[in-house]
Amino acid sequence: TLSDRLSGIFTKLRGKGKLTDADIDATAREIRLALLEADVALPVVKSFIANLKERARGAEVSQALNPAQQIIKIVHEELITVLGGEGRRLQFAKQPPTVIMLAGLQGSGKTTLAGKLSRWLKGQNHQVLLVACDLQRPNAVNQLQVLGGRAGVDVYAPEPGNGVGNPVQVAKDSIEHARRTAKDIVIVDTAGRLGIDTEMMQQARDIRDAVDPDEVIFVIDAMVGQDAVTTAEAFRDGVGITGVVLSKLDGDARGGAALSVRHVTGEPILFASTGEKLEDFDVFHPDRMASRILGMGDVLTLIEQAEQAFDEDQKEKMTSKLLGGEQFTLEDFLDQLIAVRRMGPIANVLAMMPGMGQMKDQIAELDDSHFDRVTAIIRSMTPGERTNPKIINGSRRARIANGSGVTVMDVNQLLNRFTDAQKMMKQMGGMMGLPGGNRRKA
Ligand code: GDP
Ligand code: MG
Structure with missing residues (x-):
């Protein structure tokens, strides 16, 4: 990579x-x-x-x-x-509703993003309306309805069998509907094709003209390679976009799309999508x-x-912490866990970094109960034990387990994980040849 x-x-x-x-x-x-x-x-x-x-x-x-x-x-x-x-942040209309239109190739993650974005905005006390303008794929409307249901927001879609097959009309009507139902944000999901084609572009333009969006968000699969550039250019020129969302950043992305798309479109990346669940999503x-x-x-x-x-002192301390491995204490470990937890979904991204493999396990098990248990265990240790876990022998383990209401096995597990984290810190320090330790002095 x-x-x-x-x-x-x-x-x-x-x-x-x-x-x-x-x-x-x-x-x-x-x-x-x-x-x-x-x-x-x-x-x-x-x-x-x-x-x-x-x-x-x-x-x-x-x-x-x-x-x-x-x-x-x-x-x-x-x-x-x-x-x-x-x-950059989302731009809101001075006069609600703010209209956000999603555009991009089929499978790029538009409909998923519609769900994620609506959930996120709802969390900020917005009244969101999702609009199903992908009438191409048989299941697309249903997909949006399911996501809307999960996010707890209303979905505007043509009545099935009502002969309403015109996405431009649906888009137009949805704005009226949003006003009537006091929505302040309208997210318009659109159809995509597998490749760029003129008919799709025309439809996207027509929808755009019908709803006069405040944002036209181009959704791009971060895993696509060189195609990113042509696709981005086509949407930039065809529909005109105001922002970009990178999806599937949880995949084995090579980073190329992310690095090209801003330059090519001239528009900012607003959000990143990092999974299939609604919460796998964050501001970019x-x-x-x-x-x-x-x-x-x-x-x-x-x-x-x-x-x-x-200041020499500080630096020496930090460096030896990374180089020496040993200096990375259980206190630091706890701090690290707390930090990872605070990061929320973005921790998924972090865990993909090379050398962060250990963290993946930590994150996977970082549900509340596990976290509380780990915290309890570490808190049950004496300061001496926290800074120098090597002294934690059998009887100490039993005492700690007792004190924190867990089994000795839990304590062992935590100490093993900690040792792994220590090794990782050591590797990171070594990789960089930081000044100090047994390497060259800066
Ligand atoms: P659309 O055709 O542009 O509307 O794309 P969809 O939203 O239907 O997404 C296509 C597929 O990609 C679906 O199976 C989604 O679950 C999946 N998907 C979307 N976003 C992400 C993401 O950020 N990560 C992963 N792993 N899958 C995603
Ligand atoms: Mg879709």
């Missing part, structure tokens, strides 16, 4: 005291190749590499970072830029996506922290 490729490239920079122009060129070449192989569109790759080289040569030398970290930082920031920088955060592509969440945090707190 792109992440693997990039971390391989960065590993090679490890231990270099200073980057020569030749180093920068070689690295840029490899990154260029990695991006192209991940199906990132050529113009995007070109401007990316040009910026990277310029900045790497420009030697914005930061004392807190070694050369490898500096390159990673630049790549990370450039990725964020390509993905849209700050990101370019920085998080960039971190995911880099596949180095913890390392990036560390870089940030290293820069912020360039």
Whole structure:
């Protein structure tokens, strides 16, 4: 994957005291190749590499970072830029209802998104109306009705057998219906085809003209490769879009579509879809996506922290925590669990990062009861045990189990998981050749 490729490239920079122009060129070449192989569109790759080289040569030398970290930082920031920088929120109409039209190829995830978006907006106290304008596929209306039912929002659809086969008319009528029923948001689901075709584009345009949308959201399957560009261009030119939603980010996406689509459409990525369930959905955060592509969440945090707190003491502590593994305590582990839990659905995305395999198990079991149990166990330990779990022998285990109302097996399980997490932290530290420890000093 792109992440693997990039971390391989960065590993090679490890231990270099200073980057020569030749180093920068070689690295840029490899990154260029990695991006192209991940199906990132050529113009995007070109401007990316040009910026990277310029900045790497420009030697914005930061004392807190070694050369490898500096390159990673630049790549990370450039990725964020390509993905849209700050990101953007939904635009609401001054005069309700706000009309959101969904467009995209068949199977891209429009109808699923309609359900997710309606649930999300309902959670923010909006009155949402879903409108079924995909009258092409026999089951499409029903699919939307099921999703609407799950989200607890109304669905406007033509009466079956009423001879209403005109999606443009349905769209038009739905706005009236929304006004009558005091809805402030209308989400119009539309039909897609497997490929771009003129009839579909025309229908999308007609629906657009009928409802005068505040947002036309182009939904694109993040797993598509080079096709992303042609499809995005076709919808940009054919319907005119105001925003993008990446779907199926939970799949084995190579990152290409994500990196190309913003540049190609010129419009921001608004949301990310990460699964089939209604709650697998979140506002798109370019920085998080960039971190995911880099596949180095913890390392990036560390870089940030290293820069912020360039006081030797702090740095030494952090570095040894990552390098030494041992220093990663059960307190840290608990903090990590709490942090993961707070992240909610986005944790699914994080878990896909290389080296985060362990976290996947943690997340899978992170339902309330499990979480409470883990917390109870850790809280039942003495401070000494938390910082140095090695001392937790059989009798201590029994005491902890007793104190937290679990079995000794539960305690063992937790300690095993903790040991895995410790190893992972060690790997992450080692991968980056952080300053300190038995490696070169920064
Ligand atoms: P549409 O034809 O554009 O309306 O696409 P659908 O919403 O019907 O989605 C097509 C298929 O993709 C369905 O089986 C969905 O369950 C699935 N799907 C949609 N979004 C996601 C996602 O974010 N992740 C995964 N794994 N599947 C998705
Ligand atoms: Mg659909």
